[in-house]
Amino acid sequence: MTATETRAAPPRRSRARRRGPSRKTREMWLLMLPAMVPVLLFSMGPLLYGIGLAFTDARNTRVHQTEFVGLENFTALLADDEFWSSFRIGAIWSVSVTVLQFVAALGLALLLNEKLRGRAVARVLSVVPWAMPPVVIGLMWKLVYHPDAGILNDLLGTHVNWLADFSLALPAIIVVGVWAGMPQTTVVLLAGLQNVPKELYEAGEMDGAGSWRRFWSITLPQLRPVIVAITSLDFVWNINQFGLVYVLTQGGPGGRTRLPMLFAYEEAFRYRMAGYASMLGLAMAIVVLAVLGLYLWRQMREAR
Amino acid sequence: MKRVSQYVALVAYVVFLAFPLLWLLSTALKTPQEMALTEPTWIPREPTLANFTDAFGEQDLVGAAARSLVVALFASVITVVISLPASYAMARYRGLVNKIAIGWVLVSQVFPFILIIIPLFMILRDLDLVNTLPGLVVVHVTFTLPFALWMLQGYVRAVPPELEEAASVDGASRLRSIVSVVAPLLAPGVVATLLFSFISSWNEFMFALVILQDPDVMTLPLTLVRFTGPEGVARLGPLAAASLMATIPSLIFFAIIQRRLKSGLMAGAVKG
Numbered sequence: 001m002t003a004t005e006t007r008a009a010p011p012r013r014s015r016a017r018r019r020g021p022s023r024k025t026r027e028m029w030l031l032m033l034p035a036m037v038p039v040l041l042f043s044m045g046p047l048l049y050g051i052g053l054a055f056t057d058a059r060n061t062r063v064h065q066t067e068f069v070g071l072e073n074f075t076a077l078l079a080d081d082e083f084w085s086s087f088r089i090g091a092i093w094s095v096s097v098t099v100l101q102f103v104a105a106l107g108l109a110l111l112l113n114e115k116l117r118g119r120a121v122a123r124v125l126s127v128v129p130w131a132m133p134p135v136v137i138g139l140m141w142k143l144v145y146h147p148d149a150g151i152l153n154d155l156l157g158t159h160v161n162w163l164a165d166f167s168l169a170l171p172a173i174i175v176v177g178v179w180a181g182m183p184q185t186t187v188v189l190l191a192g193l194q195n196v197p198k199e200l201y202e203a204g205e206m207d208g209a210g211s212w213r214r215f216w217s218i219t220l221p222q223l224r225p226v227i228v229a230i231t232s233l234d235f236v237w238n239i240n241q242f243g244l245v246y247v248l249t250q251g252g253p254g255g256r257t258r259l260p261m262l263f264a265y266e267e268a269f270r271y272r273m274a275g276y277a278s279m280l281g282l283a284m285a286i287v288v289l290a291v292l293g294l295y296l297w298r299q300m301r302e303a304r
Numbered sequence: 305m306k307r308v309s310q311y312v313a314l315v316a317y318v319v320f321l322a323f324p325l326l327w328l329l330s331t332a333l334k335t336p337q338e339m340a341l342t343e344p345t346w347i348p349r350e351p352t353l354a355n356f357t358d359a360f361g362e363q364d365l366v367g368a369a370a371r372s373l374v375v376a377l378f379a380s381v382i383t384v385v386i387s388l389p390a391s392y393a394m395a396r397y398r399g400l401v402n403k404i405a406i407g408w409v410l411v412s413q414v415f416p417f418i419l420i421i422i423p424l425f426m427i428l429r430d431l432d433l434v435n436t437l438p439g440l441v442v443v444h445v446t447f448t449l450p451f452a453l454w455m456l457q458g459y460v461r462a463v464p465p466e467l468e469e470a471a472s473v474d475g476a477s478r479l480r481s482i483v484s485v486v487a488p489l490l491a492p493g494v495v496a497t498l499l500f501s502f503i504s505s506w507n508e509f510m511f512a513l514v515i516l517q518d519p520d521v522m523t524l525p526l527t528l529v530r531f532t533g534p535e536g537v538a539r540l541g542p543l544a545a546a547s548l549m550a551t552i553p554s555l556i557f558f559a560i561i562q563r564r565l566k567s568g569l570m571a572g573a574v575k576g
Contacts, residue, residue, distance in 0.1 A: 028393045032401060035390035035449055039408070042424060042446040047415060049423035060422065062429075104317075111314050116307075122314055125321040131554040133507035135525040136547040139532060140328045149540055151327045154344045179324065211306070233413070240416045243509040247529055264418040269514060274422050281419035288414055 054279035060272035073279035083280065085255060086263040089170065090284075093259055094239040097177040101238075102231050104178060105185035110219075112186070113193045130183035138247030141176045164253045173248050173257050180244060181237070185230050192226035193219070228299045232292055239288055260284050332356070332544035339540055355545035364519070365546050368527035372506055375437050375523060376553075379444035380501035383452050384494060386445075391456035392482075396465070409450040421514050428515060435518045443515060444505040451504075452497050459493025460486070499557045506553050524550055 054073060058066045077083050108126060112119050129137060144152050145162040153159055162172045196219060204214045220227075242261040245251070251258035251266070258266075260280065268277035326346070331339070333351040359365055394402050424443065425434065433439030463486050471481035509525040516522050519530065528550060531543050 024397060028397045028401060031389040031393035034386035035453060038386070038442070038446045039449055042427070042442060043412065043420065043449075044408070046420045046423035046427065049427075050419035053423060054419075060425070107313065108317050111310060111317065114310060116310060116314055118314065118318075122318050122321070125318060125325075127558060128321070128325065131558040132551050133509075133525060133554065135507070135509050135528055136551050139528060139543060139547050140324050142532065143331050143540060143544060144324050144327050146540070148342075149331070149339050149344060151323070151344055151346070179320070182321075236414055242417065243513075246513070247509075261416060261418060264416070265514075268418060268422050269425075274426075277418055278422055281416045281422075284416050285414065285419065288416075292414070 050278050051282055053275050054282040056275045058275040058278070060268055060274040066275075069275070073276050074283070076276065077279055077283060082255070083263065086258050086260050089256070089258060090239055090260040092170065093174060093177065093241070093257075094235055096174050097181065097238045098231055098234045100174070100178045101181045101185050101234055102227070105182050105189055108182070108186050109189035109193055110215075112190055126186050127183050129180050130187075134180065134243045135247055137176065137180050138244050141179075142248060145172060163249050166253055166256055169249055169253055169256050173245055176244065176248060177238065177241065181234060185234060188226060188230045189223065192223045196222040224299070224303060228296065232295065235295075236288060236292070239284070328544050328547065331540055332548050334541055336541060355541035356549070358542040359546040359549065362531075362542065362546075364527050365524070365531070368522055368524045369550075371437060371521065372524040375440050375444065376502045376505040378437075378441045379448065379505040380498050382441065382445050383448045383501040384456075384498050387449055387452045387456055387497070388490075388494070391453050392460050392486075394453065394457040395460035405450070405453060409454055412447075412450055417510055421511065425514055434515055435521055437521060440512055440515050440523070441505075443511045444501075444508060447511070448501045448504045452501055455497045455500060456490075456493055459490055459496075462493075463489045495560075499560060503554050503557045 055068060055070060056066050057069045057072070058064070108122070112123055112126070132140075142163070144150055147153065147159070147161040147164075150162075152162065160168060163169050165172075200218045200222065201214060204218050209217065239259075240261055241259060242265065245257055245259055246262060246265075249257045251262040261284075264277045264280045264284075267273045267280065330346055330348060332355050333348045333353070334345075335348070335350055335352050335354070338345065338349060390405075394405055428434050428439045428442075431439075433442065467485050467489075468481045471485045472478065476484070507525065508523075509529075512523050512526050516526060519527075522530070528543070528546060531539065531546070
């Protein structure tokens with residue numbers, strides 16, 4: 001404002017023109033301000049602060065002189081067997097939950113897209129897990145898996161303590177992950193299916209394509225953008241999963257279900273190694289971004 | 305033949321989706337004696353509501369539900385109040401800000417919570433907000449905001465700018481036209497966003513776990529988890545009952561939003 005005033009007065013019209021958008025911009029920032037303050041202070045700020053902490057020896061206590069240590073946390077991370085075991089579990093968990101979720105949701109969406117009796121029931125049921133608090137989903141499945149009072153052992157005629165068994169705990173929580181995450185995926189895929197132009201199927205039928213063939217050459221290619229978007233999101237949500245697994249197993253037995261975020265939580269809030277846990281978070285963020293980037297890049301190249 | 309296999313598959317899905325829910329319900333209606341049987345039963349022999357009253361009798365649970373309610377109310381109202389003007393700006397003046405806001409929604413999904421929660425915990429500790437409900441409200445507002453903004457700006461966008469222009473032609477001031485023309489049309493969107501924010505806060509576990517460590521200030525999800533100690537089978541009934549009750553707000557939300565989303569309000573407004 002002051003800059004324009006000290007300069008020689010410009011022709012009237014251009015000045016009026018310049019004033020218009022600047023008033024609008026000011027108005028816009030004013031309207032944005034109340035929302036921006038909390039986001040900057042409690043979300044963007046902490047994120048940058050957290051990235052900074054990853055390069056320090058910060059402890060989560062009041063009395064600690066924090067010092068910059070460069071990549072020390074990173075080398076410690078690479079040498080930490082517990083981290084690698086947690087990373088491996090996280091990879092198995094996120095890939096298998098994402099893939100199973102997708103396959104199960106696609107099947108259900110295809111069924112719901114057909115005119116079947118009783119699909120209304122299935123439609124309502126497929127949304128219910130979405131409406132439940134994650135903690136309740138975890139507690140509910142604990143009741144199902146309960147070694148004494150649970151229904152699963154009774155159904156299968158087994159005597160297994162599912163969530164405490166070294167080799168069964170991870171598959172058991174993967175089932176819960178699929179159950180909990182299926183609704184969003186189903187709803188998104190169903191919306192995608194309903195947007196596939198009917199004419200394509202009619203044309204396919206005229207060309208004598210069977211239903212299997214129509215699925216492969218019409219449905220899947222048409223759904224592709226939706227599939228890429230939802231599987232990417234599912235993957236990110238799954239690898240960052242915390243609450244559900246915390247409720248089910250707290251990472252046990254013997255760390256067999258300790259996803260990276262549970263590991264980081266323990267480091268940060270039990271052992272108070274804030275710097276180390278931040279580096280763990282940063283490393284996971286980089287891995288996620290790399291996997292996503294690669295996946296999206298490949299999908300885009302193939303789509304061409 | 306194809307139909308048959310489709311029905312078989314549909315039934316399999318229904319069973320997979322429904323059986324944990326039915327088991328939760330069944331557990332909530334059982335007496336402790338029946339729970340202790342070696343052969344679990346699907347249908348309770350003597351269905352009882354005692355578990356629900358027992359859950360109400362637990363001081364911890366009632367207090368925790370009250371605290372969850374307070375936190376969720378404050379968080380949702382604050383979220384909507386501060387995201388309303390911002391969503392209006394995002395919808396009406398598209399451009400850089402809009403792109404940044406959308407970019408932030410995406411980035412905040414990708415970055416693991418641990419990167420944010422450690423510094424956030426330190427900041428809140430310095431502000432003496434750890435172990436307090438206002439501290440949790442602040443966090444819930446911050447993390448519901450991106451999605452609330454996204455929802456609301458969609459609703460604002462659905463209000464045609466012509467309506468505002470028409471009001472100003474009739475001599476209404478800018479503010480006046482927003483208050484008396486845009487606001488009523490936004491009501492369903494505001495309700496939906498309010499409910500969404502309420503549910504997000506009511507259900508939230510992770511941030512609450514970090515910020516509220518004192519059992520006296522814990523919210524409902526935390527207290528439910530603490531409820532499953534090693535005490536054994538006896539407390540499973542009240543736990544199941546409390547879990548069911550904790551789900552009621554979300555179920556109401558989903559029931560309402562399905563009707564609200566398809567309200568024909570807009571069509572009428574433009575035609576009239």
